[in-house]
Amino acid sequence: MGLSTRHLLGIKDLKVEDIQLIFETADTFKSVLNRPIKKVPSLRDVTIANIFFENSTRTRLSFELAEKRLSADVVNFSASSSSVSKGETLIDTVNNILAMKVDLVVMRHPYAGAGVFLSKHIKAQIVNAGDGAHEHPTQALLDAFSIREKYGDVAGKKVAIVGDILHSRVALSNILCLKMLGAEVMVCGPTTLIPKHIGSLGVKVEHDLLKALNWCDVANMLRIQLERQDIKYFPSLREYTMLYGLNKQILNSLDKEITVMHPGPINRGVEITSDVADSKQSIILDQVENGVAIRMAVLYLLAGQAE
Amino acid sequence: MQNLTLLDGQKFDITIQRLCRQLIENHNDFSNSVIIGIQPRGIFLAKRIAEELRKILPSSTILQGDLDITFYRDDFRRKGEQLVPNQTRIDFITEGKKVIMMDDVLWTGRTIRAAMDALQAFGRPEKVELLVLVDRRYSRHIPVAADYTGIEVDSIASQKVVVSWKEADKEDRIILINE
Numbered sequence: 109m110g111l112s113t114r115h116l117l118g119i120k121d122l123k124v125e126d127i128q129l130i131f132e133t134a135d136t137f138k139s140v141l142n143r144p145i146k147k148v149p150s151l152r153d154v155t156i157a158n159i160f161f162e163n164s165t166r167t168r169l170s171f172e173l174a175e176k177r178l179s180a181d182v183v184n185f186s187a188s189s190s191s192v193s194k195g196e197t198l199i200d201t202v203n204n205i206l207a208m209k210v211d212l213v214v215m216r217h218p219y220a221g222a223g224v225f226l227s228k229h230i231k232a233q234i235v236n237a238g239d240g241a242h243e244h245p246t247q248a249l250l251d252a253f254s255i256r257e258k259y260g261d262v263a264g265k266k267v268a269i270v271g272d273i274l275h276s277r278v279a280l281s282n283i284l285c286l287k288m289l290g291a292e293v294m295v296c297g298p299t300t301l302i303p304k305h306i307g308s309l310g311v312k313v314e315h316d317l318l319k320a321l322n323w324c325d326v327a328n329m330l331r332i333q334l335e336r337q338d339i340k341y342f343p344s345l346r347e348y349t350m351l352y353g354l355n356k357q358i359l360n361s362l363d364k365e366i367t368v369m370h371p372g373p374i375n376r377g378v379e380i381t382s383d384v385a386d387s388k389q390s391i392i393l394d395q396v397e398n399g400v401a402i403r404m405a406v407l408y409l410l411a412g413q414a415e
Numbered sequence: 416m417q418n419l420t421l422l423d424g425q426k427f428d429i430t431i432q433r434l435c436r437q438l439i440e441n442h443n444d445f446s447n448s449v450i451i452g453i454q455p456r457g458i459f460l461a462k463r464i465a466e467e468l469r470k471i472l473p474s475s476t477i478l479q480g481d482l483d484i485t486f487y488r489d490d491f492r493r494k495g496e497q498l499v500p501n502q503t504r505i506d507f508i509t510e511g512k513k514v515i516m517m518d519d520v521l522w523t524g525r526t527i528r529a530a531m532d533a534l535q536a537f538g539r540p541e542k543v544e545l546l547v548l549v550d551r552r553y554s555r556h557i558p559v560a561a562d563y564t565g566i567e568v569d570s571i572a573s574q575k576v577v578v579s580w581k582e583a584d585k586e587d588r589i590i591l592i593n594e
């Protein structure tokens with residue numbers, strides 16, 4: 109029994125059984141991470157290249173830590189400090205890295221489909237660590253895993269994804285993953301930041317934050333991606349915060365206790381206030397911890413089918 | 416295919432009892448000793464032995480855990496099938512303890528090598544011993560020997576030794592399978 113896919117390019121390539129297998133393996137890795145010695149030798153003969161064409165802190169650190177906990181050899185690559193800035197193409201860059209005998213590539217790229225493109229041209233296995241506004245599968249897996257950890261099961265839970273849905277790869281991967289696992293999903297945000305045909309994915313659409321919060325068990329507050337907004341989608345950050353920002357007052361006004369998530373990095377005071385981010389209803393740091401276990405599981409399961 | 420029963424019924428029980436008595440000779444009241452069964456099949460042996468020891472030594476606390484060695488195996492990426500982990504359940508400290516590792520069959524020794532490696536992640540035991548129900552002699556790939564052995568069997572590589580347990584398989588039995 110293994111994963112049905114050779115690469116992890118998006119949630120859409122996975123089956124429910126794959127996600128369950130990843131979760132069960134991550135459970136084991138989570139217990140490894142709580143031992144005195146947090147390392148296992150499984151990938152000691154595997155070399156992994158982390159190729160990041162776009163800035164990242166937590167995803168890159170999380171992948172690197174997962175790789176090191178599995179005893180893999182790791183090489184890191186940032187586009188900003190590489191020959192890409194001299195005009196080298198993606199294929200040439202990656203082929204050069206592969207010539208150094210790399211088995212697995214973890215790639216983040218600003219363009220949607222970069223991972224799919226690469227998977228057709230190179231032999232190594234690829235894990236998509238975020239491709240433009242398309243998918244971020246490991247984030248969705250760790251988010252669903254965190255919900256499962258909190259509630260015991262994802263099925264039947266109501267999850268509201270709030271904020272910049274239009275530019276968010278986290279939102280798309282989350283919708284696909286949560287729907288596959290039987291959750292109900294709602295997206296909430298300004299009309300300009302919600303794609304027109306999002307309803308075709310089987311999600312509810314709401315523009316009133318309070319209504320969304322009253323409906324859901326879990327609110328996943330997305331970051332406003334200012335770097336992806338070449339035109340203005342809302343008048344001002346202040347107005348966005350007034351309408352879609354989550355603060356303690358709003359949380360306390362609800363007649364139930366909801367769980368708050370955020371994929372990070374948080375714009376404190378914009379999509380979420382500090383007292384909410386640091387409250388006991390927030391599982392933001394659990395998400396970070398679970399990220400390492402999920403990425404260990406994905407890398408372990410993919411590497412295990414290599415030969 | 417011809418199966419040969421090596422041990423069952425009363426003889427099986429007597430073997431378990433003998434192993435318990437041997438353990439008591441070396442570990443007294445088990446105040447500084449713990450039992451760890453190796454996943455997946457060694458845990459049946461460890462649980463049975465712990466259960467018998469609790470009957471013989473009712474005033475002692477017998478600690479028993481399950482150790483999964485999947486991530487420490489040396490055939491990862493070589494076996495052609497995905498190695499899916501089992502659960503590790505060790506709710507006590509092994510640091511400074513005498514650890515008795517248990518497995519149903521000792522064959523190539525590779526499982527025990529991996530188990531030794533996995534055990535290190537839980538601390539530094541004072542001593543580690545190995546108890547096996549069946550020792551398939553003359554087939555080691557690694558120099559490993561058991562401290563306590565139920566029965567010894569001379570077998571060839573094409574043969575298979577299977578241990579059935581009442582708890583999982585409805586009967587206690589050790590079978591040699593010729594394939």
